[in-house]
Amino acid sequence: MNDRVSPVNGQRYAIKFNLRMPSSSAWNGRFFMMGGGGTNGALGDARGPLPGAGQTENALSRGFAVVSTDSGHDNATNNDPNDGGTGSFGRDPQARRDYYFDSYDHVTQAGKLLVQRFYGKTAQRSYFVGCSEGGREALLMAERYPTYYDGVISGAPNLSAIRSSTPQNLQDLAKLARDSGIPDSNGLPSIHKTYSDADIQLVSSAVLKACDALDGLKDGMVGHPQACTAALVRPELDRLICSGAKGTNCLTAQQVATLSEIMAGTFNSRGQRIAWEWSWDAGIGGSANGAVNQGWRSWFLGAFGGAVSNSLKLFSSNLAYVAVTPPPVLKVTEIPNWWLNYDYRSLSADPVVNYPASGIYTDAPGVIFTAYGAGDEFRNRGGKILAYHGLSDPAIPFAGTVKWFEQTQAKTNAQDFVRFYPVPGMNHCVGGPATDKFEMLTPLVDWVEKGIAPNAITAEASNPAYFAAPNRSRPLCPFPAVPTYNGTGNVDSAASFSCR
Ligand SMILES: [Ca+2]
Missing domain, CATH: 3.40.50.1820 (Alpha/Beta hydrolase fold, catalytic domain)
Incomplete structure (x- = not known):
């Protein structure tokens, strides 16, 4: 119709x-x-x-x-x-x-x-x-x-x-891009190489060490999410930091710092929260049965062995057009870089301010x-x-x-x-x-x-x-x-x- x-x-x-x-x-x-x-x-x-x-x-x-x-x-x-x-x-x-x-x-x-x-x-x-x-x-x-x-x-x-995926993904991707080193074959940051599958398993095990028993039973599940705080998890992550060269059983200090920063949510340049925090939970690994890509990796990074980082496309392709008013006119291939250059640090803590109605777009996305x-x-x-x-x-x-x-x-x-x-x-x-x-x-x-x-x-x-x-x-x-x-x-x- x-x-x-x-x-x-x-x-x-x-x-x-x-x-x-x-x-x-x-x-x-x-x-x-x-x-x-x-x-x-x-x-x-x-x-x-x-x-x-x-x-x-x-x-x-x-x-x-x-x-x-x-x-x-x-x-x-x-x-x-x-x-x-x-x-x-x-x-x-x-x-x-x-x-x-x-x-x-x-x-x-x-x-x-x-x-x-x-x-x-x-x-x-x-x-x-x-x-x-x-x-x-x-x-x-x-x-x-x-x-x-x-x-x-x-x-x-x-x-x-407006309050989660849009600014949050921008900031998360920008943080990962900062750490990613050499560009992929599309000239974009190699975000998919920032954490190996084994690295993410280490994170999951650290979460379980800190929080599994808080619900009264060590069963590989964090049943009490409110109790599983960053303050409890961070020391376990810090214990995983490599004393020497990076190996499969340890994380770099930068990996721990970046992940902790991402999980804490998104803040603007005035220190105001503009997106919710992510929860510390064992499912970040999602590893059994070779199903690693069901979890955090598939959304944030893309397959470690892949030629390019697919996360930028995954997050960015559509939201530019439904969150931002007026929307940009971009080729699909231009969208990842447009996002990476988006000035999320200047966003207001109030999403209604960030995404107002404009011109022919009479509905304010922020509302x-x-x-x-x-x-x-x-x-x-x-x-x-x-x-x-x-x-x-x-x-x-x-x-x-x-x-x-x-x-x-x-x-x-x-x-x-x-x-x-x-x-x-x-x-x-x-x-x-x-x-x-x-x-x-x-x-x-x-x-x-x-x-x-x-x-x-x-x-x-x-x-x-x-x-x-x-x-x-x-x-x-x-x-x-x-x-x-x-x-x-x-x-x-x-x-x-x-x-x-
Ligand atoms: Ca438990």
Whole structure:
């Protein structure tokens, strides 16, 4: 819908959506929208995947009517290498607005109308489920459109790209670039060579030494994130500094200093925080089963053995076009250097100041691209939010979601309608040495429809290689409760733990 040609860059844009409806007899009376990912532009198959459920089980198979959208641009066609590549939609004010919020409004309304026409009655309940950008969309629906959905699941929400990935990645990359030595074959800093896979394993082991036991059990998992501070981890890292030449069993002082600086978050030249800190967690390694690239390395560095550093492209290609107003006009190949020269040190501590509306771009990214916590209308009509976030998420800082939860709690009585579940060891949405397989739709539906508030949610390790026992399970606990070993019973079974 809304098919049109952009007056800014001549590209054709439309909001595509995919709606799948079970037969009348199979329909459970509910509507379900799938969140997107990254900067979207890909139309997901509207089956509503539920990673923690059975292999063939999804929202559609459970009887939900399911809708998805590309959010108003198509990466396959809106992809001019001389104009930002897949980020170029950000130059068209309406395509940008569709990505921020408009498309989800239109698609929800269209989807619900088609459901009503097809079944002859309206959906009784509606749910929105997403992770990363989809996690942002879930919170957006609860905040901006409080009457549309009765319950949302928000994983690793990109709730403040302005306050996390944008300036943060700039500063992190600049720090790594500073240490990287010789340029790669593209003439860019060899960031991928700054830490070997073995180096990152050393960091993970240092984190475990400092923090594993803080939750009451040495089990290779940091179950008490609030207690695992930089002050505890740094001495363990310092103990790893090479006394002589750099070897595989030690780190250079520069490596320790740079990593510590990155993990602390981003500050401007006045010393004000402009992005959240990263959490110290064992999942920074993500090593078992050869899965190193699932973790920190894949987001920050790129493969050590690769010819070029892919991290610059990974971080920079799209955000320039949706965070900065007006957006630059750059060839895709020019974007990494544009980022490296971006003056993040002069940014304000207030993202609203940094990214104001400008000219034809009438939505201020600093306002619209920041989540503030769902308000009274959503709560008062019985809306519920389940949020989760991996402690080792290398794309979006866990600390930002903690902040969001605390702000929401301060504004309302958040436990009334929000539960937030930290996932120790988990990387971005999934992966890492974690019990990262869990199903939150059933608890959410029970909360919304039966008033049964969720407490512990059982999670299993999706990758059997990470732990000695391949089917380790743990309770995920509503923040700030910590999964705590009861002192007896199988240490690989969630049944031996309580949320305390
Ligand atoms: Ca532990």
